[in-house]
Amino acid sequence: MATMQWWQKAVVYQVYPRSFQDSNGDGIGDLPGITSRLDYIKQLGADVVWLNPIYQSPGVDNGYDISDYEAINPEFGTMADFDQLLAQLHQRGLKLMMDIVVNHTSNRHHWFIESAKSRDNPYADYYIWRDPVDGHAPTNWGSFFSGSTWTYVPARQQYYLHSFAVEQPDLNWENPKLRQAVYDMMNFWVKKGVDGFRLDVINLISKPTDFVDGQPNSGEPYADIGPIIANGHRLSAFLQEMHTQVLAGADLITVGETPNATIKDAQQSAGLTTNELNMVFEFEHMNLDGNSNPALGKWNDQPVNLVDLKQSLSKWQTGLHGKAWNSLYWNNHDQPRIVSRFGNDDPKYRVISAEMLATMLHGLQGTPYIYEGEEIGMTNAHFTELSDYKDLESLNAYHHLVDEEHRLSSTQMLADLAHMSRDNARTPMQWDNSLNAGFSTGTPWLQVNPNYPQLNVQQTLAESNSIFTYYQQLIQLRHTNAILTTGDYQLLDADDGAVYAYLRTAGTQQLLVICNFTAHDQVREYDQLPSDVQRLIGNYIDDQGATLRPYEAKIYQF
Ligand code: TEU
Ligand code: CA
DSSP states (O other): OOSOOGGGSOOEEEEOHHHHOOSSSSSSOOHHHHHTTHHHHHHHTOSEEEEOOOEEOOOTTTTSSOSEEEEEOTTTOOHHHHHHHHHHHHHTTOEEEEEEOOSBOOTTSHHHHHHTTOSSSTTGGGBOEEOOBTTBOSSOEEOTTSSBSEEEETTTTEEEEOSSOTTOOBBOTTOHHHHHHHHHHHHHHHHHTOOEEEETTGGGSSOOSSOOOOOOOTTOSSEEHHHHHTTOTTHHHHHHHHIIIIITTSOOEEEEEOTTOOHHHHHHHTBTTSSSOSEEEOOGGGSTTSOSSGGGTTOOOOOOOHHHHHHHHHHHHHHHTTTBOBEEOSOOTTSOOHHHHTSOOSTTTHHHHHHHHHHHHHTSSSEEEEETTGGGTOOOOOOOSGGGOOOHHHHHHHIIIIIISOOSOHHHHHHHHHHHOTHHHHSOOOOOSSGGGGSOSSOOSSOOOTTTTTSSHHHHHHSTTOHHHHHHHHHHHHHHOHHHHHOEEEEESTTOSSEEEEEEEETTEEEEEEEEOSSSOEEEOOTTSOHHHHHHHHTTSOTTOEEEOTTOEEEEEO
16 A cells, blocks of 8 residues: 555544534534533544534534535634634644535525526526426435425426435536535635545535436335435546645545445545545445335334444455545444444443444544544433434434324334434533533533433543543554554454454554454354464463453454
C-alpha cells in the first residue's frame, strides 16, 4: 500500500450538535456547548470531530434540510460561535469535518422558492421537475421517508423529486450552474479553515436519464428509490469534478455516505487512486438484521446473525484492501445504539459487550468513527410511546405501516421503533447525574435516557478500567500500531456462530482478534491456523485454547 495518509490512521468522533451540550438553557445543544466539551474529546484521543449539519434549516429533518449553506442555524449559535469552535479545535490539534447535504436542500432554500415559481427563472433547473404522466406522478418511486417521491406544484404544473421528505427537494446535478454553486459553497468552508467533509447520501446525486417505474415490494404502492438512483452513471464524473474544483491540493478528509453502494462502487468512489473521496460509509453490515419482508425495510426487533455479520465485514475488508479505503462504524445519528442492537445492554453485560464490539471494529482496516456516547456505552432509550419519538423517519414509518398499510400492529411497530429508531442515537449526551444528565438546564428537545444517573461520563471517568479508558487504548493502538492500518485481513472460523476471530498480518507482525459474541463461555482451539501462528499463540493461549468469558474480546499480538 502506498505511504499512509494521516486520515488512514485517524479516529473520528461524531458530535450530534442538537444533543451534545446545551449552553443557554433552551434544551437544544449548541456550538458554545460543544466548545466547552473539547477537552473531553481531546482526552479520549480522537483526531477529527465530525459535526452533523449546523447550517440554517427549518429543522424538518434535524438540519438535513438546509435553507442557507453559508449561515449558522441560530438554534446552534452564530458564525462567531463557529469561528470560536474552529479555533478552539485547532488549538487542541483537533480537526473539523463538516457535514454537507448536496443531494437536496430544504424547500425553504431561496433556490427552491425561485425554482418553484415558473419554468423559466434562473433557478428553474436547479431541481428535478417532471410533467405529470397520465395525470399522476411521473413514476412509482417511494421515498426513504415513506410515501411518493413526487410532489405537485400548481405554479409549474409539474412534480418535483424528493428522495426524502417533501421538504427536501433533490438538486439537479446535471445542471453545471448548480454544481458550480455547490463547489463555491464548499470552497467557502475550506477558506474558513475546515479540515474535511462528510457528504450526505452523495451517491444519490447522479439520477437516471430515463425516469421509469420500479418494482414495488409486494403489496406496496411504491418502489424504493434507493436502489433505483444510487451509484448513478455520472457519479464518478461529478466526484472527480468536485475533486478538481475543491478537494485537490487541500489536505482534507472526505467521507461519502453511500446507501446501497457495493464494493465495486466503493472501489471507485473511495479508490486510493481515483481522485474522488477518501472513504465511504457502506450500509451492508447495518442492514443485516432487517426483515425477510422487504416491505418492512429496516423495521424489526430481531438480533443480527453473527455468521452474516462476519461474512459482510470480511467481504468489505478483503474487497477494499489495497484498492480503496473504508470507514469503520457501528453507531451514528441514524443508527440505534450498537450495545443494545448487537451487544447486550443488561447492566451485567453492557460494558463488556460494548468493549467487545469496539474491539471487533477497531481491529479492522479502515478509519474508525466513534459516535458521541459510544465511548461510555450509551444504550437505546427503550421508549414505549409513539409520543416519545421526534424523528420524522420513525413517525412517517409508523403511520405508513400501521395506519395506512396495516402491515404491523401498533405494539409490533413500537417494538421495532424501540429497536431501530434513529431517536435512540439522538437522546442527549449523558455527562453526569445532575438534572438532565448535565446536558441542559432547560427541557431537553428529546427525553434524556432514564438510565443517565447510573450511566454518564462523570461516573465512567471515576472508574478504573472504564469503557472510556478502553476506547482510549484502542485509539492509542490505532495511532501507534501500523498493523491495524496496513495489515492484511484473514477471517478465521467463518461458520462459527458464536465467536468472530480474525488475523491481521503485516510482514512478520501478526494480530489475532477474538470476540465472543454471546452470553456464554467459549473455548476456541486454533488448530487450523498456520503452524507458526499456532506456535506463537500457544505462548498466549492456555493449553485448552482461547477461553472467552461472556462477551469477552481478546487481542493477541505477536
Ligand atoms: O441518511 C441517509 C439514509 O439513507 C438514511 O435514510 C438512513 O439510511 C436511514 O435513516 C437508516 O435508518 C442521511 C442522513 O444521515 C440522515 O440523517 C438524513 O435524514 C438523510 O440522509 C436525508 O438527508
Ligand atoms: Ca442551546
